[in-house]
Amino acid sequence: MPPTHTIIQVAVPVPLRQHFDYKPPANLALPGLGCRVRVPFGRRQLVGVVVGVSNSTAVGPDRLKSIIEVIDTLPVLNDTMLGLLRWASGYYQFPLGEVIQAALPVALRRGAGTKVSGPLIWSSNPEIGLNELEALGRAPLQRKILQALLHSDKGLDSAELKSISSGWRSATAALERKGWVSSTEQACLQKVTTAPDTPPAPSEHQRQASTTITERLGQYGCFLLHGVTGSGKTEVYLRVISEVLQRGQQALVLVPEIGLTPQLVDRFRRRFAVPIAVLHSGLSDQERLCAWLMAAAGDAPLVLGTRSAVFTPLARPGVIIVDEEHDGSFKQQEGFRYHARDLAVVRAHREQIPIVLGSATPSLESLHNSQRQRFQLLPLPQRAGNAQLPQVHLLDLRGLPMEEGISHPLKKALAGCLERGEQSLLFLNRRGFAPVLMCYDCGWLAPCGRCDAKLTLHKARGRLRCHHCGSDTPLISHCGGCASKNLHPIGEGTQRLEDALAARFPHARILRVDRDSTSGKGSLEEILRRIHNGEADILIGTQMLSKGHDFPNVTLVGVINADQGLYGLDFRAGEHLFQRIMQVAGRAGRGDKPGQVLIQTYHPDSPYLQALKNHDYAAFAQFALHERQQTELAPYSHLVLLRAESPRSHAPLNFLHAAQQCAGKLLDQTPLPVQVMTAVASPMERRAGRYRAQLLIQSSHRSALQQFLNELLPDLEKLHLSRSVRWSVDVDPMDMF
Ligand code: ADP
């Protein structure tokens, strides 16, 4: 075929399960696979990615349009990444154009160039000083900025200038025009110059684990590194990475959202004197692009990031590591609902490199995979160094007197800790003052007007807030049912606990760590720094405080309400309860002093709590896996959840009933080992003013389920009712709300 007949297949970011055909641009070189192009789409112009070339098309010659612009000469997505995204599009039943869009940094989605440019730093020019400051008497903002620049030795970046004033840009530009200030471009990633730390001598288990993994470099292998809390998993990652770097290859490390702290990044920086690309949601578009391009070019040997970093291309991939692989933040919960751990495993297979999944409490899915020999289990059964696992006690609350949520034994233990000058940590996974506000006269509970949920009292700010939709209203003084003034907060939140402890231990320095106390930029860092410096005696925290942090001086962990998770609506509630408490209990006794954990519960016989008491992950796993097998749920069955929502109350169920019928008909025609359940309202039916319903489809045969979805979804798109709701497909759903 002569090149004039070449058809370019382009994936564009629209919610349609197809690519679109275009003619190559006139007089320009043909764009390669994985290159971005600008194309006409309806009345708009979109940035798409070339995903194929063909010499035929179903589009008539008069309707076939030309590519407007070829943006890249070199592909932004190499063959492996394009292949991975194509696979993900099929597996998660999400349009390829939107999958690609999700995988690219925002700047590239918009068509930005791929030149790496670092952030700008402004500084005052030499010989500029007091005279110039004085001359700025009538330009107070310029004066303020010049003053700040004169006071800084390294200059200020855009964020720092912005914190001085939102009008910094024009003021700084004016100073630049005067020739008093100039900007320079920083290197995109700073190189570490200090001498790296020397690693500790590995324990026998650590040595075995890292050797087993490094022996597999250059080929695929999936390892489940199951190490108790504080066993030195990170140390194993570091040993493996060190070997990878020595071979001139790159390592990609994925961590949970809360896990990516400056402390962790520091630990990597201190070990390796190489540029590290760090990718997380707090970056500006430019910073993200910069990190992404450095990784793709191979200029960053080490890439550290949260969920979406799984899509970062690597020039010389050597290993992928997923820390805390059980963590829920690896699952994207809207739009393209992928699981970064699962995609990382598929990616490692395609790249032919080893992957390490690390956890103290592996997900049942990963454990099941290790039992089926798909993953190789590497155990670290002991804590590193001299640290011992903490003693765990269950405090049976039945009949125990309680004071503001704290039982007597817990109070005594706290007092002991304070006396010895040791830190304690209280875990309560409920921020705010109290989870409900109740009328003592009629039993009315202050509801959210937009959700089937109660409002949380935030007393200090005098607000009632919904933790599901974010609605935020002033505190009321009268009952909504009977107008009585007899309103009382019920239950415990972290703020109430803080108040109670401050009253009970007036001399203790108390630090609360939850989304409210850490909402400002850098405030979590500041709080963690204070904890490490011993500037706090009692820490109160939600699960924000439970993960990954190493607090060597914490010797007591108290779990205020272990039962919260026992009545969860989700089939994974028990698993999550176990993982959460095990993680937080793991904060105790990580240093030289022994730790103890006190768990308050009304259900001390629960098998989950018994397993926690004995540090017995195996007993938990056996029990939980048995339960999943009996109920035919994941990991024994593959699940797909169809969700629908609408402001109109009947629309979601109407659509899903129709969907259920479609599915039934399909199964009559081609019998597959697939079960279609009954469409039901979601456990929390109304959320943020929308009614929600769901339909569960499951099968023990992955491929049968995929085949079924491939046939079903086009049918659903044709359903008239599908236009009256917002609906989505969640493959391997992580929650069933
Ligand atoms: P994990 O990632 O399993 O929670 P870390 O790797 O953070 O564990 O190790 C916990 C603590 O033990 C850290 O302070 C670490 O420096 C230390 N550590 C790890 N391995 C060793 C070792 N082989 N010898 C001495 N200390 C170690």
Ligand code: ZN
């Ligand atoms: Zn709400």
Ligand code: ZN
């Ligand atoms: Zn009332």
